[in-house]
Amino acid sequence: MIDYLSQHLWQFWAVVAVVCLILELTAGDFFIMCFSIGAVFACGAAVLGAGFYAQLVFFAIFTLISLFLVRPVALRYFHRHDEGRVSNADALLGRHGKVVETIKAGGYGRVQIDGDIWKAETEGSEDIPEGTTVIVVNRASTIITVKQ
DSSP states (O other): OHHHHHHTHHHHHHHHHHHHHHHHHHHOSSSHHHHHHHHHHHHHHHHTTOOHHHHHHHHHHHHHHIIIIIHHHHHHHHTTTOTTOOOGGGGGTTOEEEEEEOBOTTSOEEEEETTEEEEEEESSSSOBOTTOEEEEEEEETTEEEEEO
């Protein structure tokens, strides 16, 4: 078994490359992909007859090159629109919701947005009755401010 593995080490590097690409699909930050690129070059070195230590050197060198050259380019290209994209609770601003518990002026009530219920306060000085459609104008922690 050891003899077979030492004679067909390129298969090991090919498996490492594929596994790293699969793991990259779960991460999405182009870090694990660099190990896959290093494994591809180590696989090429194995096919050309390089020894195991030479293959490790190829793997290490091309992984480092990928980390410093390929990864930044990939991040810039694939995540170029991320600066303007809001996420989490900030994505609620400007959204419409339905009051499910009357919002008292100076107090709190509840608003449902996309199935989630949020603690809410009114922007104005009037109560907002249950069933009213409101728009989110501000957020402080997990409490949203709404208006009719």
